[in-house]
Amino acid sequence: MTTVLRSTELKHATDRDSGELCPFYSSVLRLCLRPFSLPPPPHRAEERRLGWLRVPSSARNLSQNSIKVALSLRYSFEEVKMLWRTVRSMDVMMHSSSFLLPKLHRPANKSVKNYALVVLNQHLPRYMPRLWDHANLRICADGGANRIFDEMFQLTNDEDEKSTRNRYIPEIIEGDMDSIRPEVKLFYSSQGSKISDKSHNQETTDLHKCISRIHHSTPEHEKHNLCVLVTGALGGRFDHEAANINVLYLFSEMRIVLLSDDCLIRLLPKTHHHELYIESSIEGPHCGLFPVGAPSTNTTTTGLKWNLSESKMRFGSMISTSNIVQSEKVTVQSDADLLWTISLRNLA
Structure with missing residues (x-):
């Protein structure tokens, strides 16, 4: 099932005070003009382990029709690394x-x-x-x-x-x-x-x-x-x-x-x-x-x-x-x- 990023759900992926996003999501935001299918949200320990990157305020205001991203960090660390390799530029x-x-x-x-x-x-x-x-x-x-x-x-x-x-x-x-x-x-x-x-x-x-x-x-x-x-x-x-x-x-x-x-x-x-x-x-x-x-x-x-x-x-x-x-x-x-x-x- 494809999950759409809504303004009410952004808090699951970002830090409430700084508006920062984990590395995986920051990459997806740059690429996702098509649906992405991932499972539901994570444990807090997994959030802390992955670290954060700042997301521009303009990205947070993009319409839900243009950003189709997953909201879950339930992936194990190895699975996130595999996804990261597919998103980044190929060596x-x-x-x-x-x-x-x-x-x-x-x-x-x-x-x-x-x-x-x-x-x-x-x-x-x-x-x-x-x-x-x-x-x-x-x-x-x-x-x-x-x-x-x-x-x-x-x-x-x-x-x-x-x-x-x-x-x-x-x-x-x-x-x-x-x-x-x-x-x-x-x-x-x-x-x-x-x-x-x-x-x-x-x-x-x-x-x-x-x-x-x-x-x-x-x-x-x-x-x-x-x-x-x-x-x-x-x-x-x-x-x-x-x-x-x-x-x-x-x-x-x-x-x-x-x-x-x-x-x-x-x-x-x-x-x-x-x-x-x-x-x-x-x-x-x-x-x-x-x-x-x-x-x-x-x-x-x-x-x-x-x-x-x-x-x-x-x-x-x-x-x-x-x-x-x-x-x-x-x-x-x-x-x-x-x-x-x-x-x-x-x-x-």
Whole structure:
């Protein structure tokens, strides 16, 4: 039910003496030319906890037909914070694929991110040594350890396979341990890798287990600068691919990039506006943008050959595929979570 702010009810939202309003309502007053549906009034303790902002006398005199606001503070503090995030201006989230550049070629003027690398049980991409060098933490998801053990030597210029194996040691091997070979597990354990056996947990995938570990072990103040790179997430069985994409949604507050030899995929959450800085020497020009799980009724882009302008997208109708990047910066705004994918060049 929509509650209309009446002059007799203003006292519930404002201080009687100062005419001040809590932060949530001051934002709503600036935006509410359409109905807002919220529950009834609060406890006094909740009023005191939220603090106050002054409301101009002109705002208190606006007609009840032009202000449709809720009068309740019965929301818990967390719920109020969620509403506040939707009312305020959206933050910009910036994305770059500079982790695919050799360290020597990384632009000096770009901030250095904290990278974690997760290796799944698929063939390693040809640029794997670059990812390894960029990462501060390397986790093999179960059989991913077999891939490092068997394939890393072929991707380096090393002359001795044994020295290569001794050099590329993951910090952690995580999963239900149904794919890793016994001799591989023994080798990495002897080299100091932590073996995290989660065979008791069959409710989540190995990738989910790895991302959950990274999420819980990263200090809160470092999470905004963390980017998780995942190899082996694309290709192979489609149900595995779908499960890996689902992890992007389960941990939508984290920056996670799924990588193959041919392309990368990342989630663009609807909670932000997005700026994608294109590294044209290593990625593009082909790209795609589409919603999964829920349709988009309003998506706008810049920097593409076929830009979207307040466009609707959903499966069974229009989605943006085989598009072309035409600028060093692509921007995306949408009312739905979108998957962004871009082709990768022949990286050595």
